Amino acid sequence: MQNExxxxxxxxxxxxRFLSGLKRVNCFCGGYGSGKTEVxxxxxxxxxxxxxxxxxxxxxxxxxxxxxREVRTELQEYGIDVLxxxxxxxxxxxxxxxPEIKGAVEHPDGLVVxxxxxxxxxxxxxxxxxxxxxxxxxxxxxxxxxxxxxxDTPKQVEKLMAEIGRxxxxxxxxxxxxxxLINETAPDTIEEGIRLAETVSRETDVGIxxxxxxxxxxxxxxxxxxxxxxxxxxxHLLKPWESADKLGKDKFKL
Amino acid sequence: MAxxxxxxxxxxxEAGIRAGGLCYFCYPITPQSEVAEYLSRRMPDVGGSFLQxxxxxxxxxxxYGAAGAGVRAWTxxxxxxxxxxxxxLSYIAAAELPAVLINIVRCGxxxxxxxxxxxxxxxxxxxxxxxxxxxxxxxxxxxxxxVDLIPLAFDRADRYRNPVIVIGDGMIGQMMEPxxxxxxxxxxxxxxxxxxxxxxxxxxxxxNSLYLDPIEExxxxxxxxxxxxxxxxxxxxxxxxxxxxxxxxxLVAYGTTARICKTAIQQLVLEGITVALLRPITLFPxxxxxxxxxxxxxxxxxxxxxxxxxxxxxxxxxxxxxxxxYFFGRTGGVVxxxxxxxxxxxxxxxxxxx
Numbered sequence: 001m002q003n004e005x006x007x008x009x010x011x012x013x014x015x016x017r018f019l020s021g022l023k024r025v026n027c028f029c030g031g032y033g034s035g036k037t038e039v040x041x042x043x044x045x046x047x048x049x050x051x052x053x054x055x056x057x058x059x060x061x062x063x064x065x066x067x068x069r070e071v072r073t074e075l076q077e078y079g080i081d082v083l084x085x086x087x088x089x090x091x092x093x094x095x096x097x098x099p100e101i102k103g104a105v106e107h108p109d110g111l112v113v114x115x116x117x118x119x120x121x122x123x124x125x126x127x128x129x130x131x132x133x134x135x136x137x138x139x140x141x142x143x144x145x146x147x148x149x150x151x152d153t154p155k156q157v158e159k160l161m162a163e164i165g166r167x168x169x170x171x172x173x174x175x176x177x178x179x180x181l182i183n184e185t186a187p188d189t190i191e192e193g194i195r196l197a198e199t200v201s202r203e204t205d206v207g208i209x210x211x212x213x214x215x216x217x218x219x220x221x222x223x224x225x226x227x228x229x230x231x232x233x234x235x236h237l238l239k240p241w242e243s244a245d246k247l248g249k250d251k252f253k254l
Numbered sequence: 255m256a257x258x259x260x261x262x263x264x265x266x267x268e269a270g271i272r273a274g275g276l277c278y279f280c281y282p283i284t285p286q287s288e289v290a291e292y293l294s295r296r297m298p299d300v301g302g303s304f305l306q307x308x309x310x311x312x313x314x315x316x317x318y319g320a321a322g323a324g325v326r327a328w329t330x331x332x333x334x335x336x337x338x339x340x341x342x343l344s345y346i347a348a349a350e351l352p353a354v355l356i357n358i359v360r361c362g363x364x365x366x367x368x369x370x371x372x373x374x375x376x377x378x379x380x381x382x383x384x385x386x387x388x389x390x391x392x393x394x395x396x397x398x399x400x401v402d403l404i405p406l407a408f409d410r411a412d413r414y415r416n417p418v419i420v421i422g423d424g425m426i427g428q429m430m431e432p433x434x435x436x437x438x439x440x441x442x443x444x445x446x447x448x449x450x451x452x453x454x455x456x457x458x459x460x461x462n463s464l465y466l467d468p469i470e471e472x473x474x475x476x477x478x479x480x481x482x483x484x485x486x487x488x489x490x491x492x493x494x495x496x497x498x499x500x501x502x503x504x505l506v507a508y509g510t511t512a513r514i515c516k517t518a519i520q521q522l523v524l525e526g527i528t529v530a531l532l533r534p535i536t537l538f539p540x541x542x543x544x545x546x547x548x549x550x551x552x553x554x555x556x557x558x559x560x561x562x563x564x565x566x567x568x569x570x571x572x573x574x575x576x577x578x579x580y581f582f583g584r585t586g587g588v589v590x591x592x593x594x595x596x597x598x599x600x601x602x603x604x605x606x607x608x
Contacts, residue, residue, distance in 0.1 A: 032288075033259055033430045147259045147432075149268075150295075181259050181432040239429060240589045241513040 007218045011046040015229040018210055022047075023139045025105055025112045027126065028176070029164050030143035031151045032118035035178040039143050039212055040115040041071060042233045048078040053110035057083040057101045059125040060117040071236045102129040119160075120167035130169035140165070141209055142172045144200070146179040146193040154199040161204065174209030175201060177228070185214060187221040194228070257432040262397045262422065263288035263330075265433050266356060267296065269404035270328055272435055275354065276302030277327040279316040281309055281335060284368040285424040286358035289330040310335045314342020321351035322461035324449030326408055328354035332424075333362050333374050336382075343417055344383030348463035348474070350448075352411035354404070355389075356420045358427035361560075361587040369587025370424030372509060375564035378419045379538045386475055388482045390418045390489060391537040393508040397431035403535075405438040410489065412443050414481050421537065423560060425510045425589070482539075491535035492544055495519065497551075501530035503599060504552040506545060506569050507559065508534045511590065515558050518595035529599055537565070542572035549573045554602060556580040558595055560588075 012019065028040040040056065048054045056075060072082040083100050104112050116123050126133075142161050146152050151160055165172045179185075179193025190213060197208050210229040213221050223230040260268070267289045270278065278297065280290040290306065297304035307313045313329050317339075320327035331339065336357045346353050357378065361371035376382075378391045390410055394400035400422060407418040450459050465471035495516055497504075507515045512533040519529045532548055534541050549555055554577050557566035566581045573579055582598040584590045 032264075033261055145259060147257070149258055149260060149264065152258075181257055182430065184257060184432045239425075239513075240510070240591065241517040 007215065010218075010232055011049065012232065013223045013230040014226065015210065015231065018229040022111070024108075024110075024137040025114070025133055025139070027114040027116065027133075027138070027140045027168070027170060028143055029116040029123050029140065029168060029170075029172070030118065030176075030178075031145070031148055031160050031164075032122075033148045034118070034143040034145040034151065035180060035212070036118070036143045037115050038233065038235065038237055039141075039176060039178055039231075040113050041075065041236050042212075042231065044075065044080055044113040045078050046231065047111055047113075048080050053079070053081075054113060055081040055083060055104045055107075055110060056113045056115065057104060058115050059101070060115060060122060074236060102132050105129060105132050116168065120163040123164040123168035123170075125168075127167065127169040133170065138170075139174060139209070140168075140170045140172045141174050141176045142206070143176045143178050144193060144197055146196045147181050147189060152196070154196065154203060157196065157200045158204055161200070161206070172206055174207055176209055176212060178212040178233075180212075180214065185217060187217060190217070190221055194226075257434050259430050260397060260433050261288060261428065261430050262400060262425075263358065263427040264292045265397050265401050265431075266330060266404065266420075266427070267292035268435065269401040270354070270356075270408075271296060271300055271302065273405040273408040273438075274326045275328045275404075275408060276300065277320045277325045278303065279305050279307050279313045279320070279327070279329050281307050281313055281331065283332045283335045285360055285370075286330050286332045286356070286427045288427070289356070289358075310338035311341065314339035314346070317353045317355075318342055318346050318349065318351060318461075321346060321353045322349065322450050324446040324451055326352070326354075326412070328356070328408070330356040330358065332358050332360045332427075333371075334360075334365060336374065336377065340377075340383035342383075343389070344381075344385050344387060345463050346417050347383075347387035347389065347478070348385060349461050350415040350478075351417070351461065352408075352415055353417045354407045354411050354420065355417060356404075356422070359421060359423050361585065367587045368424065370428075370510070370560060370589060371585065371587060372423050372511065372560040373562075373564070373585065374421065375537065375559070375561060378421050379540070379568070387478060388416075388485075388538055390414065390416060390485055390539070392418065392420045392491075393535060393537050394420065394422055394426060395509050395512050395533065397426065397429065398433050399535075400426055401433050401435060402438070405440075409438075409440040409443070412446075414485065415448075416478075416481060421509070423509050423511075424587075486539040489536055490539045490541050490544070492541040493533040493535060494544075494548070495531035495533065496528070497530040497532070497548055499528060501528045501551060502553055502603065503529045504545075504548050504555045505529060505531045505595075505599075506534070506555060506557045506565065507531065508537060508565065511558055511560055514590055514592050515595055517592035518599065521592060521596045522599060525600075527599065527603065534565075540568050540572070542568070545569060545572040546576075549577050552577060554578040554580060556582055556599065556602065558590065558598075559583045560590070561585060
């Protein structure tokens with residue numbers, strides 16, 4: 001990756017085969033802090049930029065902080081439909097699932113990205129419309145961060161994956177390696193995540209769908225040489241002191 | 255140990271365990287319920303006690319009992335929950351018991367909302383409960399600092415036989431940051447020979463806060479004052495930012511607000527405006543002498559808070575009439591942006607006021 005221009009714009013590396021097999025409904029689940037929301041947001045934006053009609057549903061009913069609803073304006077600028085609870089309920093942690101979400105899942109056109117809450121408690125939100133999800137046109141991505149407590153050994157990851165799948169009433173069809181320490185991620189962090197995911201994959205027969213690499217790491221991490229597709233990630237959920245030149249106060253409530 | 259990515263609330267739970275806080279009582283409340291969730295999962299591994307009480311009032315009395323029996327007892331809650339604990343806290347201070355309370359502050363007053371705030375400064379620093387007492391108050395500005403201050407909180411609670419409050423806004427509890435659990439070494443503590451551990455073979459110990467003799471009650475008050483004075487001499491902690499070069503104005507902010515101020519200061523530097531920051535780490539004892547000293551080099555000061563103006567009163571007390579002390583705050587769960595802090599600084603520089 002010597003090409004500076006490519007580094008600043010590329011979305012996927014070696015993602016052709018993965019993208020050609022893309023399903024209509026794409027559900028992101030995982031433990032707290034695995035980076036589900038950031039991964040789901042990037043996944044949706046990349047698809048929208050490539051010309052797809054994308055609907056994103058924020059199903060995080062567990063936690064009122066750092067959710068995809070916080071970047072809804074930004075997503076809407078990409079032409080993405082964002083399904084979130086009504087405006088007056090946006091800062092609550094009430095368990096509200098909009099009927100529109102079920103509608104979006106059932107709609108035959110366009111792509112759907114579902115961003116679930118963390119852990120089994122958060123994944124339970126899909127159970128109410130799991131039967132509406134088309135089994136043959138669906139992917140369930142389990143987002144894995146090996147630097148999270150309770151998710152750093154194969155046994156723990158397998159347990160969490162099974163619990164979340166059960167709570168959601170959905171199958172996990174692929175692992176997304178998103179090992180990171182936010183601004184302290186190093187190439188080693190990602191390699192370590194891939195190794196953990198490979199062990200889990202052997203035990204569970206769930207394959208590795210893709211690996212997530214933050215754009216600033218493309219110069220250090222050999223994404224082209226990676227044995228899995230690489231999705232490039234730009235951070236959208238920033239902390240208030242990081243938001244200086246990127247987000248205005250209207251866009252970022254937290 | 256390699257760094258891990260932890261949510262503030264989980265990291266607080268782990269730090270409490272590592273500091274020997276093996277007796278934890280709680281009643282869940284957003285935005286800190288993950289501490290309880292984490293500890294309910296971890297306490298059995300370390301042989302500690304996790305107890306979800308019937309109410310926050312019960313929690314504060316369980317703290318009183320456990321601390322009186324000589325164990326390291328602690329709780330976490332958020333604003334309305336902490337209010338309910340104030341009676342017990344006053345008893346704990348009066349009975350000179352060590353206990354650690356962690357308040358992950360949400361917006362108020364009343365039931366308020368679940369978003370971050372710093373509106374409990376008065377409650378933490380000026381007493382909160384009834385009677386003449388003070389708590390030592392520690393205010394971390396990152397998850398790492400929270401993890402580093404919790405062992406100190408337990409140590410100082412034991413050393414002073416006084417409650418210690420760790421105060422963080424909702425963001426400290428909810429955000430994820432890389433953390434490392436370091437070894438913290440403290441000088442040996444005196445034995446807890448006052449604890450009610452069973453009096454076989456010795457005179458019985460009594461933990462109480464009832465003083466019907468006014469002279470005895472006044473003696474207790476004077477003894478407490480002596481402890482607070484010692485804290486003022488020995489426990490003041492703060493961070494200075496940009497104070498090593500000349501500056502036009504001095505901001506005072508604690509917790510995550512101080513991090514937003516730093517970003518604002520970096521933006522101001524690009525416009526040729528030099529501003530420094532003093533971040534109190536201990537809110538009690540307050541770094542009043544340091545603020546006084548730094549104020550001399552500034553034209554004016556501004557306290558930046560997620561409140562309608564609480565710490566600003568202590569900044570004004572420290573500075574007296576030497577310099578104007580302005581205030582900028584957002585409330586209700588709204589977090590100030592670096593841009594609006596920058597603009598507030600610029601308005602004062604041009605003399606227009608905000």
